[in-house]
Amino acid sequence: MRTNISSATVATALALVVAAACGYSPSPASGTLKCSPAGTCPEGYTCVVDKCEKAGGAAGHAGTTGSAGTTGSGGGAVDKFLGTWSFVAPSTRTINCTPDGFTETKEWSGLGEMFTVMTGGQAALRTHYYCDWNLDVATAGDSTVIRSGQSCSATDTSVTPPVTYTWRGMLFTLTPINGQSGTLAADLPYNYMTSAGSGSCTMHFTGTMAKN
DSSP states (O other), rough: OOOOOOOOHHHHHHHHHHGGGGGSSSSSTTTSSSSOTOOOOSTTTETTTTEEETTTTHHHHHHHHHHHGGGOOGGGGGGGGGEEEEEEEEEEEEEEEEEEEEEEEEEEEOOOOOOEEEEEETTSSEEEEEEEEHHHHHHTSSEEEEOTTEEEEEETTTTOOOOOEEEOOOEEEEEOOOOSSEEEEEEEEEEEETEEEEEEEEEEEEEEEOOO
C-alpha cells in the first residue's frame, strides 16, 4: 500500500497526461491547458503555475476579479488570497486508510510544500494542490470555499507496483490573517488502487501559512 505521494509528484504526473494537448489546439482558452513537463506551451502562451495562459492573460484575470463582486465583497475582495502560500510550523498532514489501518500524522512545514492562489477558472479563485481546485469566497469575505464535485486522478510509476490515486476536494479553507500570513484547513480524501489491492484514505491538513 502506498500513500505518501507528494503534491509535486502529482503535478508532474498530470502534466504528462495532458502535455500532448498543448500542441493540438491552435487557440485554446487561456488557462485550460497544462504546461508540458518542460514548462512549455503553444506559441502565444506562457506557463503560469502549470497552466498555459495567453499572452496578456494577467489583465484578463484582473477583470475576473471584478466578478467576485457578485459575492457582495467587491472587486478587491480576492486580493488578500492571491499569491504563493507555504506551510510553516505548526502544520500537520494526517492520513488514515482502510482497510489496512495505515495511519500517519506528519509535520508538514519545512518540506517545501506550497500552493499558489490565482484568479480565473470557473470560480473567483483557483489553485493547484494535488488537483486543480476552483475556490469561491465565503459570504463574509474572509476565507475560501471549495466548489463541490471536484476530483482528479494520477498514477505514481516511481513505485512497484504503480499506484493510481483519485483525490476528491471536500474542504479547502484558506483564511488570511494579514497581508503575509494565514491558516489552512483542507480535507482531500483519496482512493488508491494497485495490482496488489485498493483502499481509501482520509487526508487532512491543518496549516499555518506564510505568503512568499
